[in-house]
Amino acid sequence: MEDHMTTIKDIAKAAGTSVTTVSRALNGHSDVSAKTMKHIKEIADRLNYSPNVVARSLVMKKSKTIGLLVSEISREGTKDNFTFEVLCGINDCAAEYEYDPILFNTNTSKQRIKSYTQLCRERKVDGVILQGMKKDDPYLIEVVESDIPCVLIDIPITGKNVGYVSTNNQLGARRAIEHLVELGHQHIGFINGHEQAYVSEERFKGYKQAIQEAGLELREEWVVNGQFSERTAEFTAKKLLATYPQITALFCASDLMALGAVRAANSLGRKVPDSLSIVGFDDIVLAQYASPALTTISQNKYLMGYQAANMLIGLLEEKETNKSVLIENQLIVRESTAENKLKEWY
């Protein structure tokens, strides 16, 4: 393989035309005669030409790339494949429209001085998708104020060039609680995520509504945060269950936390689902393989990613685009919930 990359200049020389004509021919412009077009394309083929997108980007100010600012693409995020599924959806959609996703490095300490807009502008990405950011992330305001088109996952902000994709978290939480209520549970605790997550807010709203609609008493002390972490949730759930043994069911704002809660229950001698029902959220792959398999609110993570990319590309190509998408999620009943057999105790 020769060292020299063939350029349109080479083609022009070989074809005996100007570079302008070559450029137009290769881009399928109509103002070039059929036969020179054919001629040029043949030569380009023969010379194994491929365009230099870098040069093209420079002049076009479009790079056909989208930036990905996602949390948890690092050692820790490996356990729950939420991020990965979202990524797959993004990638598939981007592929359809011939965009290439580029992963931004945001996790190194020295890199941290670079602002979000700097990252995007340096790489000249056409737009960005953000996932896993906290509500109080200092970059968030920067995002919205900048003119870089972006789509947020699970943060409901819209603007001229800003949209978001999320699932119906409130309804999802309600469905979880309703399921437990139907099983006869009346003392339902809630292991939420943390204050900086929009989804936690929403899921709490859903929890609250469902509890009240069922005519149950809302007890704030039964709602605790597990930081979306398995360990923290285990610890927190243990404390909660020890303090309020009358709780017969737990709703957890993530499957990972539900897994932690199951362990907490086990360590307290309470078997799931016989003496404690647990509902998770997300439907990660683990949920169906865990034992007991988790009853959970399933989020279509792949679709979230796909829709996010789709919206972003819509924004970029100035299509009529909805700036907010809410995906329905779904109750999946597995083995971690069962009828409350303890209700007569109270």
Place this chain on the structure above:
Amino acid sequence: MEDHMTTIKDIAKAAGTSVTTVSRALNGHSDVSAKTMKHIKEIADRLNYSPNVVARSLVMKKSKTIGLLVSEISREGTKDNFTFEVLCGINDCAAEYEYDPILFNTNTSKQRIKSYTQLCRERKVDGVILQGMKKDDPYLIEVVESDIPCVLIDIPITGKNVGYVSTNNQLGARRAIEHLVELGHQHIGFINGHEQAYVSEERFKGYKQAIQEAGLELREEWVVNGQFSERTAEFTAKKLLATYPQITALFCASDLMALGAVRAANSLGRKVPDSLSIVGFDDIVLAQYASPALTTISQNKYLMGYQAANMLIGLLEEKETNKSVLIENQLIVRESTAENKLKEWY
């Protein structure tokens, strides 16, 4: 936010110098006086300057990006997080050296006409990491012959600009078999992947060696392919076990296939591990949550990715770099293997 991106030209104007000086100052060249350097940097700061890496790439012919050609970044690959963990490792290492990974789309049909080299050259990535390719992929040879630096994961090819990272598959397989032999198993089947995988070759070698060293008979008909697929493995394992009921242990070339094998066993009324022992490979997250939790050969997937990126960057920056890295893997004993209680039957 203003629409105009500030360029070195703007800085030059503001500083009353030439663009050359600005360029040199910002890049920390030594041939610029301390005070103009300081002056220019201040102005750059004030103007919120960030370099246009596209323009820089064009002239430097280096983009500080690495291409990722990985299989299974699509809907199907979501279940086993192997790819994701590798990705995390790559990303973390790339971040350290300030490279940005860019995901290449290789899965769409129309895109398929573009060759790998075309993809790489168009995007002007400095190098590529390939993962999940089959041995007979027509593009593989193309990559190796091209002058684009690349690192292969699990394909042992080296060259001037080509290296690879893998784990010690042969030894891993041996350890699996030795473990089973120690438990008293003498009839050990093997659900391998497929012919196009280098790792399958190696694992078969290891299987063969260990079987022979244990003084057992190597029966080729006990070795079948499960295509690395859970379903196929389930089907295949069922047939194998039905045909040769004397088999008391199964070694599977992936955890996903081991999961399939467990189901096959269940459907045949053989309980794991009591009446059938199963060893997997990979140690995916599912392995520890499945029931029974899988005994498996653990591969450090994160490290594979990290080392691959590290090697590639070494290649790019012309460091003295080892062109082949073999990572040790490890037997993890969980619940899917047990002492053979059936041995007296034969």
Place this chain on the structure above:
DNA sequence: TTGTACGCGTTATCAC
């Protein structure tokens, strides 16, 4: 130490 001039590969504007 600093500035001038040019090139990287491409597209776009305007003539012809």
Place this chain on the structure above:
DNA sequence: GTGATAACGCGTACAA
């Protein structure tokens, strides 16, 4: 239809 020419933003011989 086609071809000069300028521009995109940056780095670097070379000259001063």
